Amino acid sequence: MLGGRKPGLGLFILRVVIGLIFVMHGWPKLAGGIPDTAAFLGSLGVPLSAVAAWGIALLETAGGACLVVGLFVTPVALLLVAHMLAGIFLVHLANGFYVVGPGQGGIEFNLLLVAGLLTLLFAGSGIATLASRFQRDMQVI
Template sequence: MLGGRNPGLGLFILRVVIGLIFVMHGWPKLAGGIPDTAAFLGSLGVPLAGTAAWGIALLETLGGACLLLGLFVTPVALLLAAHMLAGIFLVHLANGFFVVGPGQGGIEFNLLLVAGMLVLLLAGSGIAALESRFQKDVHVL
């Protein structure tokens, strides 16, 4: 069946779960983990590691919160997908595919988050998104 039984509900579930994942990863950085994040980014050769650490912490926390609420889903999904792709290429690719087991620390989790972000980007935010309250219906003749 094309579109499934309730694609709006499916997108809602995807958006909320991924939003929660990002909030749970970003909040500890904001709550005292910036120095460690900056040190890690510096070890990777990321320029302005302290500024990048703040940007990442804010993106993950506020971006995750936006996903939870259904606000600015398209730009947030694009930014978070880019963030996860950077993580794949800077950190995880060298560790292989799997997160656990052989090649521990691999790309699979980040790849799944990128796929989820692309689904939200292409298919929308689903039901119960606050941004739907601000969008006007556009009818094309």
């Protein structure tokens, strides 16, 4: 078994990959996609769709970056879970389960992200977090 169990390493990998996924979804919105995102949200009946578009873009990009470096993981994961659940109920549920194949655009991917984020909430952030570095530095003072 590859040198024994290493849950901290596993959580680190999960945290970084989920963080990168969110950065890759948020950055294009910040880099010019706000109008399209606001129009899409408006078509769903989301009030203040332009403000919501900025909030989503910032949450995905900055929140994803926080996950990558391991900073504010708990609050960011909670916000991203809420974001993914909103996406499930506002958009994806009507399309079924599968992302591709029968019922394209379904809840499958969002559900996987929710499970990963909840794992980080309940099991921890894993190794190599910026937060742990700050805590060590504060203990020295």
